[in-house]
Amino acid sequence: MKKCPGCAEEIQNNAVKCKHCGEFLEGAHRSRLLEAKRPWYFRKSFIVVAVCSIGPLALPLIWWRPHTTRAWKIGLTIGILALSWFIFQATMESIHTLKESYKLIEGL
Numbered sequence: 001m002k003k004c005p006g007c008a009e010e011i012q013n014n015a016v017k018c019k020h021c022g023e024f025l026e027g028a029h030r031s032r033l034l035e036a037k038r039p040w041y042f043r044k045s046f047i048v049v050a051v052c053s054i055g056p057l058a059l060p061l062i063w064w065r066p067h068t069t070r071a072w073k074i075g076l077t078i079g080i081l082a083l084s085w086f087i088f089q090a091t092m093e094s095i096h097t098l099k100e101s102y103k104l105i106e107g108l
């Protein structure tokens with residue numbers, strides 16, 4: 001048992017929240033603070049948006065992010081590169097098709 005810093009009532013050692021006053025205890029507080037301290041450019045939502053808008057240029061963000069494991073970094077890098085290569089190929093293909101159809105129109 002330990003004492004709650006909020007109301008000084010006795011609470012369980014592994015309690016996250018005091019049952020007497022509803023105060024969040026130190027451990028829980030600390031992880032919440034860490035979450036809040038995380039810079040905005042390392043937030044998952046920002047990285048997803050960045051990858052969607054600038055593609056492989058957002059890769060350094062993933063590599064700098066301290067919360068991502070190495071396996072994830074490698075996997076994401078391969079995935080993003082493969083996806084951008086696919087999009088690049090598709091774009092080139094459509095440009096080629098467009099040129100071909102222009103040639104056909106000019107030929108008429």
Ligand SMILES: [Zn+2]
Nearest residue numbers: 004007018021
């Ligand atoms: Zn309390």
